[in-house]
Amino acid sequence: MKTARIIYNPTSGREAFKKELAPVLERFEVAGYETSTHATTSEGDAINAARTAVKRGFDLIVAAGGDGTINEVINGMAEQEYRPKLGIIPMGTTNDFARALCIPRDIKKAVDVILSDQSMLLDIGRVNDQYFMNIAGGGKLTELTYEVPSKLKTMLGQMAYYMKGIEMLPSLKPIRAKIEYDGNIVDEEIMLFLISNSNSVAGFEKLAPDAKLDDGYFDLLILKKANLAEFIRIASLALRGAHLEDSHVIYVKAKEVKVDTDEKMQLNIDGEFGGMLPGEFKNLQQHIEFFVPDKFVESQKS
Ligand SMILES: Nc1ncnc2c1ncn2[C@@H]1O[C@H](COP(=O)(O)OP(=O)(O)OP(=O)(O)O)[C@@H](O)[C@H]1O
Numbered sequence: 001m002k003t004a005r006i007i008y009n010p011t012s013g014r015e016a017f018k019k020e021l022a023p024v025l026e027r028f029e030v031a032g033y034e035t036s037t038h039a040t041t042s043e044g045d046a047i048n049a050a051r052t053a054v055k056r057g058f059d060l061i062v063a064a065g066g067d068g069t070i071n072e073v074i075n076g077m078a079e080q081e082y083r084p085k086l087g088i089i090p091m092g093t094t095n096d097f098a099r100a101l102c103i104p105r106d107i108k109k110a111v112d113v114i115l116s117d118q119s120m121l122l123d124i125g126r127v128n129d130q131y132f133m134n135i136a137g138g139g140k141l142t143e144l145t146y147e148v149p150s151k152l153k154t155m156l157g158q159m160a161y162y163m164k165g166i167e168m169l170p171s172l173k174p175i176r177a178k179i180e181y182d183g184n185i186v187d188e189e190i191m192l193f194l195i196s197n198s199n200s201v202a203g204f205e206k207l208a209p210d211a212k213l214d215d216g217y218f219d220l221l222i223l224k225k226a227n228l229a230e231f232i233r234i235a236s237l238a239l240r241g242a243h244l245e246d247s248h249v250i251y252v253k254a255k256e257v258k259v260d261t262d263e264k265m266q267l268n269i270d271g272e273f274g275g276m277l278p279g280e281f282k283n284l285q286q287h288i289e290f291f292v293p294d295k296f297v298e299s300q301k302s
Contacts, residue, residue, distance in 0.1 A: 001058065004033040005053040009040045009065035012091040014050055017064050020107050026091075031115045033060065038237045040069065050076025053084070059083050062114060066092015071132060071270040074124060074288060078131040087291045089115035096271070100198035100213065102296040104157055114291045120300070121286035122213045125197050127279045130269055133288075135201050138265045138277055139192025139223070140172050141165065144269040157241075169232070176223040176262040181220055181254035187224040191248075195281050197222065207240025210253070212300055216285030220257055222250040257281040 002209070010015050021037065028035040038049040050073040053061050059246070061084050063073040070088060074284045077083050089110045090098035103110050104105035125132045152160040194201065196208040196219045208219035226234060226248045237243040244251050260278040267274040 001034045003058045003189050004028050004035045004062060005049075005056075005058040006035060006037045006062040007040065007046050007048065007049045007053065007069070008037065008063075008089075009091065011064065011070040012065040012069060013093050014097075017089070017091045017107070017193065020159070027111055027115065040065070040072075044072065044262070046072035046077040049073075050257045051062055051080070052076075054082060055166065057082070058084055058119040060087060060114075062087040062089060064089035064091050066090070067094065067096050067134065067271050068092070070097055071134075071272065073129050077288060078112050078124060078126070083288055085119050085289045085291060090113075094201045094271070097198065100200035101290060102291050102299065103268040103293065111158055113293045116293075117290050117291070117293070117295065119289045120297065121289045123197055123216060123283050123285050124287045125195065125218060125281055126282045126284055127195075127267065127269065130274055131284075132197070132270045132274075134198050134270050135194060135196045135268075136270070136274065136279070136281060137192060137194040137196075137268050138259065138261070138279075139175070141168060142194070143266055143273075144168055146273050147270060165235075169228060172228070172231060175265055177257075177265070178260045179220075179222060180258040181252065182256060184252075186222060186250060191226055191231065192229060193223070193225040193259060194221045195219075195254075198249060207238055207243075208251070209244070209271055214286055214300060216283055217253040217255055218257065218281065218283050220250070220252050220254045224248045224250065251268070257285050 011020050024290055027033050040046045043152045046069050063070045086102050089097050090105050127136050148164045177187040177190045196211050198213055199208050199211040201207040211219040234240055234243050234246055258280050265277045267277050
């Protein structure tokens with residue numbers, strides 16, 4: 001019999017997964033999986049839970065939670081030689097990565113995706129000694145993803161980010177950065193940089209429109225020094241994916257990126273605080289196999 005380990009965060013998003021656990025377990029059992037669960041207890045616990053699940057040789061791991069939980073599960077798997085297939089049940093607030101994979105928010109439909117057994121090997125990123133599946137970045141505005149209190153996210157969802165973003169606008173300032181990517185160098189004042197693996201970033205679906213999840217490349221987006229009015233104009237262009245032509249924006253593909261800054265800059269990894277720069281980023285092509293729906297498979301072809 002195949003074995004599955006469900007690692008879930010009982011505090012994610014609207015805290016609904018526990019109530020749905022019994023029918024989910026039943027569906028896995030009916031599909032022929034001997035299934036057990038691990039409820040995470042604190043920050044970092046899903047890393048250990050995933051590492052243990054890999055060592056115990058589970059055929060399948062399911063991460064039920066938000067981007068933070070999926071990131072931790074990936075950090076527990078990425079360094080291991082044996083990496084079981086990974087299923088995702090989106091239970092967070094923004095669920096950027098699940099959205100990038102076209103995985104439905106509905107629990108039953110997300111389980112359908114896993115049990116339909118269609119999977120794809122996808123890229124993940126490594127920065128210093130941490131891994132990310134969706135995005136890494138730096139610059140004051142990127143801090144808002146963890147500055148927003150989780151209670152507010154639970155109550156307001158995406159709107160909480162916009163409110164906090166507007167509140168942060170007056171404190172944004174450029175920082176001198178040296179960014180090396182695949183042999184090229186950008187050395188100038190920047191507002192922020194994003195190293196994106198998928199095209200779904202902080203709820204903006206068109207921020208890095210060309211990103212493909214299995215091509216071995218990051219999409220590197222740099223916003224150069226801009227004043228407040230310019231910044232607001234570019235942010236509103238970004239909402240509809242029209243920012244790439246702006247002269248303040250650099251948008252390229254890269255396999256490896258190095259970033260160093262004159263002043264201290266925090267590193268954001270998949271929406272959470274990830275330590276301080278400098279950082280060396282490397283794309284690990286097709287490193288983890290995810291269950292994905294037809295819609296995602298089609299989107300990667302176009
Ligand atoms: N039992 C727990 N109590 C408190 N925090 C936990 C617990 N289990 C896990 N966590 C932490 O909660 C963090 C956030 O969880 P997660 O990303 O799953 O949900 P979210 O913040 O609601 O969703 P999103 O990241 O999509 O907005 C995780 O990074 C993890 O470290």
